[in-house]
Amino acid sequence: MTSLREKLPSLLYATSALFMAVMIIIYPQAVLQASQKGLEVWASIVFPSLLPFFIMAELLIAFGVVHFIGVLFEPIMRPLFNVPGVGGFVWTMGMASGYPSGAKYTARLRQEKQISQIEAERLVSFTNASNPLFIIGAVGIGFLHDAKLGILLALTHYLSNFFVGICMRFFKRGQATSKARYNFSITKAFEQLHQARIHKQQALGKILGEAVTQSIETLLKIGGFIILFSVITEILSTIQLAEICAQVIAFFLQVIQLPVDLSLPLFTGIFELTIGASAIAQTEVPLFFQAIAISIILAFNGFSVQAQVASILAETDIRFLPYFFARLLHAFFAGCFIIVLYLFFYSKELAKPALSLIDLTQTTTLSLETFGWVITFFALLIYLYILLFKFFHQSRFNHTRY
Template sequence: MFRSSKLKTMFLAISAIILAGSLITYPKESFEASIRGLNMWWEIVFPSLLPFFIVSEMLIGFGVVKFIGVLLEPLMRPLFKVPGVGGFVWAMGMASGFPAGAKLTARMRQEGHLTQIEAERLVSFTNSSNPLFIFGAVAVGFFHDPHLGVLLALAHYLGNICVGLIMRFYGKETPVKGKDKQGKFIVGTALSALHQTRLKDKRPIGKLLGDAVNSSIQTLLMVGGFIILFSVINKLLFHLHITAILAKGFDIILSALSFPDMLSIPFISGLFEITLGSDLTSRVMDATLLQQAIITSFILGFSGFSVQAQVASIIAQTDIRFKPFFFARIVQGIFASLFAFLLWKPIYVRFYETEQPSNAIPVSFFEEGTILHSYFYRLIDWGPLITIFSLSIYVLLLFNRLRNSR
C-alpha cells in the first residue's frame, strides 16, 4: 500500500515536471492551445450552460425538482433503480450537456435525495453531449452534414440509455424509505412535496437567485480551467510525440477492424478532448464516412479526459466515487459506436445518402439558415459578451457578500 502510494507520488511529480518543461519548450504552441480552449469556453460553453445551471438551482429551491421526482418515481425506479428526481437530472443533462448531470447529481446527493449507490448510478448516464453540440459543432461545423447529426445523436442517446440500464445492476439494492404512494393521488402527493420543499428553503427569492448565479459561475469557472488545461496538454502530447506513440498501440485494433491507421491519432486526441478529436476525425480523407461516424460516436460517448476531470472535480465534494463513472464512459463509447454501425444503413443510407425522400427524418431545424443553425453561430458571436457581462455580475455579487460579512 505504501509502495503504491510512493509510486503514485513519483508519477504525479514527474508528470508535473514534464508539463512545466514542455510549457517552457513550446511556449507558442501552448499559448495557441490555451487561446483555443479559452475561445471554446467563453464563446460556447459558458453562455450555453449558464442559463441551465441557474434555472436548475432555482427549480431545486422552489421544490419543482421534488415535484417532478414524485411524478417520475414509477418510471425511474423500475428502469434505472434511481429515485424520480433522476428524471429531472437526466433531462437537464441531455438538454444542457456536460457536466450538468454531474453537478445536479452531486446537488441531489448533498440534499439527501439519493443514496451513494443511487448517485453513482445516476451520474453514470446523465452526462451527455447536448443536441446543439452534436448537430451544430460536430455534424455541421466539422462534417458539414446536418444529416449525420441524426445518426450521431441516435447512437449517443441510445448508448446513454443502455448505460443506465446496465448500471441499474451496480451496487446492492437499498430499501426505499418513505416511498410515495402510487395511484390516483400521485399528483396530490407531488404538489404537497413541492409545497413542503419550498417552505423548508427559507431564503428570499433575491437570495436564492444570487446563490444560483454564484454557484453556477463558480462551477463554470472550474469547467473553463479544465478545458484550457486539457487543450494545452493535448497539444503538448502531440508535439512530444506521445500521441503518436500511443496511437501505434491502437493501430493494431484499427487494422483488425479494417479502419485506416490515420484514424489512430484523432482517436487518441479524442480520448483527451472531444472537440479536437471529432474535428481531426472529420479531416481523415482515407476513412469512409461510416468509419468516421463510428470513431466520433466513441469519442462523444467516452467524453474525453477533459470532461471526466470536470466531473471528478464536481463529485469530489460528495462521497460519489469516480470509478463507476469512468467504467460507464467506456461502456457508452462502445455502445455508441455499435449503434452508429447498426443504424448506418436503416437511418443514414436509407434517408440521407441519396436525395432525401418524403418520409425522411426531418433535420430542418439544424440545416443552414434555420433557427438552431442561426442560434449556434449567434452564440459564437455574442457568447464573449454574455460571458463578460455574467462575470461582472458575479464579481459584484461576490463583493457585496464580502462587504456584508464584515
C-alpha cells in the same frame, strides 16, 4: 512506514506535474496557442450555452420543482434505472444542457440526501451526456458539414446512453438504497414542492444570487479543465508522444478493420473530445468511419470532461470508477448503434420536422460563435458584482456586530 506501492501514486503525480511544467517552459508558443484555442471554445460556446441551464436548474432545485418531478417520475425511473424519481430531473437536464450537468445535479441531490450513494453512482453513469446543440450544431454542421448526420449522432448518443442506464440498474443491486416509494399523485407532488420551498427559508434575492454565483463558479472550473487539456494535448503532439501512442491505437483499428488514419485524431479525442471530433472530421477517411469514431469519443467524454466530473464528485462520497466503467460501456454501445443506424437511416431522407431543428440549431450555433463571448463577459461582470456586494455586506455586518 509506508510501502513503495503506497508511495507510487505520489511519485507519479509529482513527476507528471514536473513534466508538464518543464514542457510549458520549453514550448511557450505552443502552450499559448492551445490556451487561446481552449479559451475561445469556452468563452464563445460552452459558457453562454450552459449558463442559462445551470441557473435555471439551481432555481428549480431551490423552489422544490425537483421534489415535484421526483414524485411524478418515481413509477418510471424505479423500474427502468433503479433510481428515485428525482433522477428524471437530472436525466432531462443532463441531456438538455450537456456535460458535466448530470454530475453536477447528481452531486447536488446526494449532498441534500435525496438519493443514496449507490443510487447516485447509478444515476451519474447515464445522465452525463452531450447536449444536442453541440452534437447537431458543432459536430454535425460545423465539423462534418452534414446536419442529417448530426441528428443521427445525437440519436445514437442518447439511445446508447439509455441502454447504459438499463445496464447500470444492476450495479450493486443487493445493497441498500433509499426506501422512498411514491405512487403517481399530482397532489402529493405539489405537497412535496411546497414543503421543499418552505424548508429552504431563503429570500428570493439570495436564491437568485446563489444560483448565479454557483453556476458561474462551476463554469469557471469547466473552463480551466478545457484549457488545461487543450494544453496537454498540444504538448503531447509537439513532443511526438501523441504519434507514438497513436501507433498502439492503429494496431487495434487494424484488428477491427477501421482506417488507421483515425488513430491520431482518436487519441486526441480521448483527451479532449471537441478537438478530437474536429480532427476526425478533417481526415480523408469515408464519412461512415468518421461517424463511428466521433460517436465513440462522444460517448467516452474524453479525459477533459471526465476530470470535470471527478472534481464535482470529489465533493461527495460518489465514486468515480462506476462512472468510468459506464463510459466504456457507452462507447461500446455507441459504436455498435451508429453502424446499424447509419446503414439503416442515412441513405434515406430524415423526417421533415428534423429540418426545422437543423435550421434552428444552425442559427443558434452561429449566434453563439458571434455573440457568445459578449454573454460570457457580461455574466462575469455580474458575478464579480455579486461577490463584491456579498463581501461588503458581510464586512458591514461584522463591523456592526463588533
